[in-house]
Amino acid sequence: MQMIIDKSRHFILWALLLTVLLPAPLMAEPARKVIIMGVDGMDPIFVRKFVDAGVMPNTKRLIETGDFKPLQTSMPPLSPTAWSTFITGMDPGGHGIFDFVHRDPDPPNKRIAVMPYLSMSKAHGAEKTFEVGSWVIPLKGGSVELMRKGTPFWELLGEQSVETTIFKMPANFPPSKIHGRAISGMGTPDIRGTPGTFSFYTTLLPADADDFTGGEAYPVEVRNDTVEAKLIGPENSFRRFAKPSKKGGGAGSKDEIEYEFRDLEIPFTVYLDREEAVAKFEVQDSEFVLEEGEWSDWVEVTFEPIPYLVKISAICRFYLQSVRPEFKLYVTPLQINPADPAMPIVEPEDWGHELCEELGFFYTQELPEDTKALSNGVFGPMEFWEQTQFVYAESRKALDHLLDNHEEGLLFFYFSTIDQNCHMLYRYFDVDHPGYEPVEGLRDSVQTLYEEIDEAIGRAMESLDEDSTLIVMSDHGFAPFYWGVNLNTWLLEKGYVTLKDPSKQGRYPLFLNVDWEKTEAYAMGLNGVYVNLRGREREGVVAEGAYDDVLDRLEKDMLEFKDSRNGENVITLVVRTHRDFHGPYLDVGPDIIVGYNRGYRSSWDSPLGEFPKEIFEDNTEAWSGDHAMDYRHVPGVLITNRTITMDEPFLYDLTVAVLDEYGIAPLPEMIGSDCIGPASGEKSSVAAESN
Template sequence: MMKKCLLLLSIAATTAGCQSGPDSKPAGPKVIVLGFDGLDYGLTKKLMDEGRMPNFSKLAKSGSFGPLETSVPPQSPVAWSDFMTGLDSGGHGIFDFLHRDADTMIPFSSTSRASDAGSTLTIGKYQFPLSGGTIELLRKGRAFWEVLENHGFQTTILRMPANFPPSGTASYELSGMGTTDITGSPGEFSFYTSKLFAFAGEDITGGDVYEVDIFDDVVEAKLYGPDNPFLVEREKLTSEFTVYLDPVDPVVKIVAGDQELMLEEGEFSDWVPVEFPMIPTQSLAGMTRFYLRSVRPDFELYASPVNFDPMAPAAPISTPDDYAAELAAATGRFYTQGMPEDTKVVDGGVLTVDEFLAQAEIAGREIREQYAYVLGQFDEGLLFYYTGNVDQVSHVMWKTLDPDHPNYDPETDPQYEDLIPSLYVGLDEMVGETLENMDEETMLIVMSDHGFASWRRSFHLNAWLKEKGYLTVKDPDMKTDPGLFVNVDWTQTQAYALGINGLYINLRGREQNGIVTEGERQALIDRICEDLLAEIDPVTETNAVTKAYKRDEYYQDRGEIEIGPDIIVGYAKGTRGAGASALGAVGKEVLTDNTEEWSGDHLMDHETVPGILLTSRVLKKSAPRLKDLAAAILAEFGIDEPINIKVKAKAKAKSIDE
C-alpha cells in the first residue's frame, strides 16, 4: 500500500508547475467538457423523457445524445484513463483500483505510488532526509490535453480522476479521484465517543473509533496523521484539540490550535485548519470538518479525513502549485481528497444515512460553487470539470430505486426514492448554468464514464476458484480469512483473484510462487473462461458471469499489458465481485446476497452499464466509445493526430452468446 510518510518532504518539487503557456494564444475553438461520474444512460433518458432534465433535452435537440461505451473493466480509474489517453488498459496500464506486486503478492494502488526519502542524517532521536519523498503517477501514455497545449491551446483540467499527482502538462490542473488524505490513504475518518465499547465487534472500515473521557465537561482528543518521518522510531503525527461541553445546552466549543468554533448537535463545521508538529521548526498542514452528533447522554463527534489544505498543500495537487490556493481564496477551502463523500461511515453504522447525505451534500455544494468561479474565468481553449458526487451517493442509495434489492427496507427506503433522480436534476441545472454563461461558438460536451446498476448478488471469485479446483487453501476450517492470500497454498494453486474484476494465473517466473508454466497458461485461461461463463446463479437461475475477457486477446494496446490480470471478469448485470475476495480472501460461499449499504455498482459486464454522451453540436468525429472521445475533442480544435502510438492486436471478448 502507499507509504504514509511520503507526503511530508519537499514533494511539491516532484511536479514542475506548468505555467499558463505562451503569452499569446491562437484564437480558436472553445470546448467545455463536463465529466459526470456514474451518470447512467437509462436513468438519464427516463428523466429527460419525463421533462425533468430540460437542459439536457435542449442540448440533445441541438446536438446529440446517446450511450457511451465504457471501459473494460468499467471501473472509474480505468475508464477515465481510457478517456484521457485514447488507450485501453493495455496501453495506459490501469486495470483496476488495485494491482498486485507479483514478487510479494501485496496489493497496491493502481494509479499512484509513493516512496520515502532516500538517505538520511541521524542525530539522536531524529533523522533528517537528504532528499525529498516522491509521489509517482502510474498512468502511462500522453493525456489528450498535452496535444492541445502543444498546439498552443490553453487547457484547464479540474479533478480529472487517475491524475494524482497532476500531470503538469495542462495550463491549470487540480487533482481528483486518487488524491489521498494527509495519511496517504483514500480517506480515514475519526469518530470520538464517550460510550464504552462503542461499535464493539463491528467491522469498521475507512476510519477509527476513539473512546474519550469527559472531565468537568471537557474532552481532550487528537487527530492522527502519518508517521513522523523525522523520528528514527516511527510514531504517528498528532494534532491535539479540546472540546468544551455546555453544561446545559446541546452545544460545544472546539479549540484546535488557534482555531475556535461553536457547534450545535447535528451541525457540520466549516473547514478547520490544523497542524501536526514534526520537529520544533516544522509542521504538517491539513484541515478537517467536525460534525457534532451528540453531547449527551453520550458524547459523539465525527472528524472528516484530514485533507490537504489547498492554501498550503503538503503534496502536489495542482498546476501551477499555487492554483489550489487561488481556488480556495476565491470560493473557500474545499475537499482535496479524491472521493470526498464519506461512504464508509454508513457501512459501519458510524453515521446514519441522513448524516451521510448531509456530508455528501456539502461536498457536492463545494463542487458547484467552485464551478461557478472556474466557468467565469474560462475564456479560451478547453475546460474539463469533473464531479463524482452522484456516483458516490448512488453507490449507497441505489437500493432506493430497487425494491427487489436484498437490503431494501420497505419502512425507510421509500422516502428516498427521488433522491438520486433529484441529483440528476441538479446536474441538469449545472448544464443550464453553463449554457447561460457560454457563447454560441463554444462547444459543450457532457459525458459520463459508466452507468449504474443495482448490486444484488456478490460473486466470491477466490471461493469459486477453490470450488473448481484452481485454488487450494492451507486451512479449510479457517473461520475468518483476513485476506492478502494468507490462507492460500501456492504450491497447489493455479489461479487467484485480486481486485474486483481481475483474475491472475499463478505463473512460474512471474508470480512469487508460480507453478503454471508458460506452455500451460493459455489452455488454463481458456478452461477458466469456459467455466466462468457456464456458472449459473442458483437464486436467479441465470448466468453469474456474461463476459470473460482474455487480456491478450481483448486489449488493443500492448505497452503495459504485462502488468494486467490474465482474465477480466464481466459479471452479469446485478452481480459484482465480493470486496473480501478483491483483497485476497477465500470465502466459504461463491454467490451470496449483497446485504451491504453499498447497494449500487457498475463493475460488471461493460455492455450493461454504458455512460452518456451529450453534445451541443454534432461532433466532427464520432465517439461511440469512451476511448474515442479524446480524439473527437481534438477534432473540434482542428487537430487530427494520434494522442499515443498504438500497437494493435486482435480483439474479442468471449461471451455467453458464443
C-alpha cells in the same frame, strides 16, 4: 534631428522584426472554448427517464439541439480505468490502470505470496537521510509518482498552446504536465496518505469499531463536561523511536533495536453544555461553537514534524453528532490544504491559493463523499446525504468560478456526487434490492442528484458562445448490486485453487491459507483473475506452455457459471488481457478481467484474497449500487451540442474527438476515432438562447 530619425528607423525595424519572429502561439487567436463536464456514474437510463419526466429541462434542450448517446465504457468499467482510457485514448494495456488495486507477485514480506497495492500513484520515501539522535533528516525529499502511463490529451493540447484547465480529473495525482492549470481528483490521498480516513470520537465505542475500514473510532471520556482528544495526522518520518523490546526489560543491544515512526497528533478540547446540547471547540488557534447535529466550517490545522522548521497544513470539518446521552463527534478525513499543499495536488502550486481565495477551503481528497462513514454505521443515511450535498455545493461553486474565468481553451470539470450516492442509495429506492430499506427523505434522492446536475449543465450552457463545444460525459453508468460473488471460492470449488487447510477456509486474508503448489489461478481486485504462472509469480506453478490452456478453461468455465438460485449466468463477458488489449503495459494487469452479469459484482472479501464458505452473498450492505461488471451493462453518457457521428462511441473515441476540436491528430497508439461531428443545424440556437 538626424539622430531622432535614426532612432525612429531603428524602432520600426525592431517592431517589424519582432512581429515576424514572435512565436506563432503568442500571435494566435484565443483557442475556442470546449467545456467537458465529467459526471462520474451518470447513467443513460436515468438520464432518459428524468428527461422524459421533464425534470432535466436543460439537458433536454441540449439533447434536442445537439445529441445524446450511451458512451461505451472501459473493461473493467471502474472509474480509474475508465477515466484513464478517456485521458489517454488507450485501453488498459496502454495506460496501465486495470483496477483500483494491482498485485505485487513478489512482495517483500515472504509470508505473503501476492500483495495488493493502489494502482494510481506510488509514494517514494526520501532516498538519502542522515540521523541526529532520534531525528531523521532527509537530504533529498520524497516524491509521488503517477502510475498512469500514456500521453494525456491535455499534453497534446498544450503542445499547440491550447490553454487547459483540468479540475479534479481522476487518475491524475500528482497532476501531469499541463499548459494551464490542474488540480488532482480521484487517487488524491488525505493528509495521512490514505484514500480518506475519518475520525469518530465517542463515549460509546461501536462493537465493530476495530473492523472499521476508511475510518477510525476513538474512545473518549467526558470529565467536568470536557472532552480531550487528538487529531491523528501523518506519520512523522523525521523522527524515529525505539520499539519496546519484545523480551521486555528495555531495548536490547544496538544491533537489535527496531525503530518505528509515530503519527503526528494535534490535541483538541471540546467543552460541553449538556443541558443545551451545544459545545465549544478549541483546536489550535481555532475556536468555534456547534449545536448537536451541526457541522463546522473548514478548520485549518498545522502539524509540526520538526517544531518551528517543518509544518504540514491540513483542513477538516467537525460534525457534532451528539452531546447527550453519549458524546459522538465525526471529523472528516484530514484534507491536504489546497492553499498550502503538503503533496503535489495543484499545478501550478499558486493556483491552489488562488482557488481558496475565491472559494474558501474545499475537499481535496479523492472521493469526498464519506461512503465509509455510512458503511460503518457512523452516519445514518440522511447524514450521509447531507454530507454529500455540501460536497456537491462546493463543486458547484467551483464550477461557477471556473466558468466565469474561462475565456479560451478547454475546461474539464469533474462531479463525483452521482457516482458516490448511487453506490450508497440504490437500496433506498430499488424495492427488489436484498437490502431495500425505505427512507422517506431518500426516495427521490437520485432524481434530486440529476436535477442538480441538470442545473449545472444549464449554467455551462449559459457560458457557451457560437463556436463553443459542450460535452457532458460519464465514465460509466450504474446497476444494482444485489449479490456479491466470492470468485476465489468459486475458483476453489472448480479446482483452480487448493487450500493448505480446508478446515480453516474463510479465516485468513491475503491467500495465507492457499497451497500455491496446487493452485493454477487466483482472483484479486474487483474483476481480475491471475494465472499462477511460473517465473512471474513467486510461487508460480503453471508452465508457460500451459498458460493458454488454463485461460481457455477459465474462460469456458466462467461463461458457464450459473447462479443455481435463479439460473442466471453470473459472468457474461471474459476479457483476456493479452488477447483483447493493446499496449506495453499488459503485464501490469490480470490475465482475465471478469464481466459480471447485471446485479452481480465481486464480494468485498474475495478481492483481497479471502475464501468465504459460500460463493454468493445477498448484498445487504450500505454499498448497494455498482458498475464493476460486464461493461455492456453499464455504459456512460455522451451529451453534446454537436452531432455524435457513431452509433456506439467509446471513451477512447471521445479522446480523439476532443483533440479534433482543436484540429490535433491523435497519436498512433490511440485506438479510437473521432465521434463528434460539426454542430447540428439547431446548435446555433442553443448558444443564442444561452446568451
